[in-house]
Each structure stands twice: as C-alpha cells, then as structure tokens.
Amino acid sequence: MTFLMALTQLTFAATKAEADKAYQENNFAEAIEQYEAILSGGQESADIYYNLGNSYYKSKNIAKAILNYERALLLNPGDADTEFNLELAKSKTVDKVTPTSEVFIATWIHSLTNTMSESAWSKLGISSFILMLIGLSLYIFAKKVAFKKLGFIGAAVCLLVTIGANIFADTQKEKMVVRTGAIVMSPTVTVRSTPNESGTELFVLHEGTKIYVDDDTMKGWKEIRLEDGNKGWLPAESIEVI
Numbered sequence: 001m002t003f004l005m006a007l008t009q010l011t012f013a014a015t016k017a018e019a020d021k022a023y024q025e026n027n028f029a030e031a032i033e034q035y036e037a038i039l040s041g042g043q044e045s046a047d048i049y050y051n052l053g054n055s056y057y058k059s060k061n062i063a064k065a066i067l068n069y070e071r072a073l074l075l076n077p078g079d080a081d082t083e084f085n086l087e088l089a090k091s092k093t094v095d096k097v098t099p100t101s102e103v104f105i106a107t108w109i110h111s112l113t114n115t116m117s118e119s120a121w122s123k124l125g126i127s128s129f130i131l132m133l134i135g136l137s138l139y140i141f142a143k144k145v146a147f148k149k150l151g152f153i154g155a156a157v158c159l160l161v162t163i164g165a166n167i168f169a170d171t172q173k174e175k176m177v178v179r180t181g182a183i184v185m186s187p188t189v190t191v192r193s194t195p196n197e198s199g200t201e202l203f204v205l206h207e208g209t210k211i212y213v214d215d216d217t218m219k220g221w222k223e224i225r226l227e228d229g230n231k232g233w234l235p236a237e238s239i240e241v242i
Contacts, residue, residue, distance in 0.1 A: 125165030
C-alpha cells in the first residue's frame, strides 16, 4: 500500500509539473486538459483550481473560470488573489445580482469564518485548547495573585477562541461536504415556476451566474435560489455544482 501511495504521489507530481509548465508557457488549452485530468483522478488542491480558473479565463470561458475560482476558495477561503480574479470574472457576466442585505454581525461573522480553511481553524482550536490548559494550570498552582489573574484571564480568552475556532471549522467543513452553490453553465436558461417545461417563465439566467440549490429531489430539475432571494426551477444539466 505504501509503494502504491508513493507511486501515486510521484505520478501526481509529474502530471502537475507538466500542467504547470503548460500554464506558465501560456499554453492554456493543454494546461486545462492536464489540470482536468488531475482532478478526474481524484487529486485536488486550491492551487490546481486557481490555475485552472485562470486558464479558462484566458480561454474566454468565463463560466468555467468562475466555477474553478469558487472551488479554489472552498479549499483556501480568504485568498486575496483568488477573490480578486473571481470578482474580475464576475464582472464579465450578464446577470448582476444584488445580494439581500443582512445585519452587520452576520456579515462580520461570515467574513471572519472565510478568513481560514477548516484545517487552519482546527489547528487554531487545538492550539487555543492547549494554551487554555496552561492558563488553568497557572491559575490553580501559581502562588502569586498576579499570576493567578493572568492565568484565569488567559484561560478564559483561549476558551472563547477554542469554541469559536471549532464552530468556524464545522462551518467550513459543512460547506465542503454539503455543496449547495452552483454556477450556470448554459449560455441562457429559463427559470420556471414548476419543474417542467410547461411551468411559467419567471426569469432568464446567463452563464457564469452563481445560484444555490434548495431542492434536488426532482429528476432532471433543480429548485434554485439567487443571492437576491428569487427562486425557481431549472434543468439540472444547465448548472454545475461548486
């Protein structure tokens, strides 16, 4: 098993090196083919999705670029370069959707959660828990009152950080496992009131628009929601889940 794992890693490294070389040489068609092959083989990373997104953007496939930038941010949330390129790609899309307003605290918590990945929040939570134990030990065993106060305050702060880090880590993990976000891949698609072609036409979406899937229980159809709250049904083949 160890030999097979080592061989897989060597193959992955070689293939990625070839993809990176094609990307650096501006051979974006070949880079796309190589990166997609890596992903099809079950290997993924934020770097691969980022370079793939750039390759699609350079190839003027905006929908695919947005899709891969979004996937890169799932693995590496808060990355400034990816966020910038994603916004640049979104500016090329037809649909301009204004998200519904939310209270300041919700926006702040959402932004804070996205500053780090699940693994980073988990590491912070473990570190804070260890520091909390050290603080408690200082509070219990220190002979000087000043040290006891320092230990108590430190332990209390680390406890709050530990709780917050674990909550944020769970949130990021859920986003990775339960992927409801999707990107419209069809040039245009009509959103209907019911999951069939006879449903009333509600509005039209264009490629590159981000939506959220609320119901995927109907065969061939998805109930979707836009960031502005508008809902409807569209054919499943017209979108790709992030």
